[in-house]
Amino acid sequence: LLNGKKLRIRSPQDAIRQGIALITEDRKKLAMLGGRDVVENTALVHSENFRGFLLNLKEEEDVTDEIVNKLSVAVQDRSQKIEELSGGNQQKVIIGRWLIDDSDVYIFDEPTKGVDIGAREQIYELIVELAERGKCIIMISSDMPELLSMSDRIGVMRNGRMVEIVKNDNIEEEDMIRRFIGV
Known part of the structure; x- marks a missing residue:
């Protein structure tokens, strides 16, 4: 759409x-x-x-x-x-x-x-x-710093599927990495 x-x-x-x-x-x-x-x-x-x-x-x-x-x-x-x-x-x-x-x-x-x-x-x-x-x-x-500095929202994908959309409210790189790897 x-x-x-x-x-x-x-x-x-x-x-x-x-x-x-x-x-x-x-x-x-x-x-x-x-x-x-x-x-x-x-x-x-x-x-x-x-x-x-x-x-x-x-x-x-x-x-x-x-x-x-x-x-x-x-x-x-x-x-x-x-x-x-x-x-x-x-x-x-x-x-x-x-x-x-x-x-x-x-x-x-x-x-x-x-x-x-x-x-x-x-x-x-x-x-x-x-x-x-x-x-x-x-x-x-x-490039995680690129994503964090340029995005309002970040779509987390794992195994070819969107698993989560995260609003970028000063989220930390470490937290995003955990989300991407599924921990």
Whole structure:
């Protein structure tokens, strides 16, 4: 259910059309278009939503410039290959592609995995900004301090099932670890 409406999602395109964005844990295998430039990697989702037969290259360049500036992506040139960027800048490009068309739900799966502290801070600020704009944020993380500092509620999963939802009222890391392992 999203906003009281039952969704029927059969493909990634269905999810995108319904306003659901996925920032996957494995950006190199599942998100990046290796050998392609920053423009293609940034405008990918936006271009997929375009209903015509022709791509608007000028629009792709413009939205890429907007994302590069907004997220402070360190890039020599927008035609630079994405694998030439640092891990944090690759992640910002991947996140940026989902910001172009303004989704309602953002699923962040290990959003700061393999990024430096500066990129981590920027990603956290972006997540907070999205939440303040009323977007639904689902963060999947194995980093307990990240979960505790970024979450209002934490879903405890064990053996592939949700066993508890804990309101984050200054809960201690040790208590959460006990809940996760079932002690």
